[in-house]
Amino acid sequence: MARFVDPLVVGRVIGEVVDLFVPSISMTAAYGDRDISNGCLVRPSAADYPPLVRISGRRNDLYTLIMTDPDAPSPSDPSMREFLHWIVVNIPGGTDASKGEEMVEYMGPRPTVGIHRYVLVLYEQKARFVDGALMPPADRPNFNTRAFAAYHQLGLPTAVVHFNSQREPANRRR
């Protein structure tokens, strides 16, 4: 079941990271046993390891998952927008992200200033990415999801989830 996009519009994920789209695939993400709903708060320490991202869709279709932080290094001055955290390609439909190929290794949220949004974007691939067809981004800062999608002809996203994260006080860090 497709999620509503309204929270994404209000949370300015649509606009700052992706364009308006109609969700066609259901994607659920969970850090451990904690499900991620749009706009929920996740402690960075709880997100050290990649989340379990389950997607619907047909087994023959392949999907690309991108996780970025549009608020780096600070929401009021996002000079690094977007900071890339994760890219997984060739995820078969109906499975989870661990069945895909990690193109850019997962990096947990490390918000230094302010509350950052972390956006998980799912694209449907036109075809399987073989090694030569991919252009891995040079660097994590100043990544552009739209440009990446355009370059790899991914079209509009099929699902987006975002959560918030904030720097933890030192004593609460595990």
Place this chain on the structure above:
Amino acid sequence: MDLKDGGGSERRGAAAGAGAGAAPLARQGSIYSLTFDEFQSTLGGMGGGLGKDFGSMNMDELLRSIWTAEESQAMASASAAAAAAEGGLQRQGSLTLPRTLSVKTVDEVWRDLEREASPGAAAADGGGGGGEQQQPRRQPTLGEMTLEEFLVRAGVVRENTAAAAAMVAAAAAPPVAPRSIPAVNNSSIFFGNYGGVNDAAAAAAGAMGFSPVGIGDPTMGNRLMSGVAGIGGGAITVAPVDTSVGQMDSAGKGDGDLSSPMAPVPYPFEGVIRGRRSGGNVEKVVERRQRRMIKNRESAARSRARKQAYTMELEAEVQKLKEQNMELQKKQEEIMEMQKNFFPEMQKNQVLEAVNNPYGQKKRCLRRTLTGPW
């Protein structure tokens, strides 16, 4: 007139000890453009001279004598150059005397300055000896130094040290454009100050018939200052300076024959000056505050958006779960109906029980087996 002003300056001198003596300095830039030699001869000529030599005075006494002198003395030549110098000096903020400085004699301070200046000049020149050669040429003795420069370099004007440093640099090496001097000039306040100079100048000139001293030198010294002001203040300062000069001169001549004692103007102007003096800081503070406010508002908007997004997400979730729940209930109803049809002998309660407690049957079985064999 002289007495009265002397009293005024004493009062202010006392205040200056507490760090609020910018008024006279700001009101008349002219006196600060005199060199020490000229200043001394001026004091002597007026009869209000102090017996002491400047070198042996401590800084506190020097300032006091400057204030006294400038109170009772007005420069009819307080023209463009003086005005510009005034702008330059005022920009430094209030004339405060650090404790450590006030007890030093002028000579001591001068020696300190010379010691500081030579390595600085050398560094500026890049070569070791070049700077030291130039330095003495520009400021061979204390006597030829202007009061303004001396005070600024001695660090009497402390509030805006960065600006002061930039100014000294500019004054010492005119062709070098100062990098950044905060543009705090405000033309309307500028005019207000010229008014103050006018009145004081006119009054004093009328009362005492004092003639300008050392026009050439001050203008020389002050052209540097005007350059600084021009650069620092950007486009604002240049035009007002010119117009107000004309206005000032005519006003000075017009009022010159009035012998009305207009001396105690400092207080109203002090207000203006204080406003202007702190104007730089206030402007900076206001700007900073505004930036902070904007950031804060953006942050608040983001926070609201976040909250709203989350609320919407939760509402959507609730809606979804409600629908799911209804669907499931409907399904349960159907199943129960089906069970009723398949096992007509079962009562509705039993069916419900079976559905709600699928292990109930099993439990009963277990109990029986437990009780059975023994």
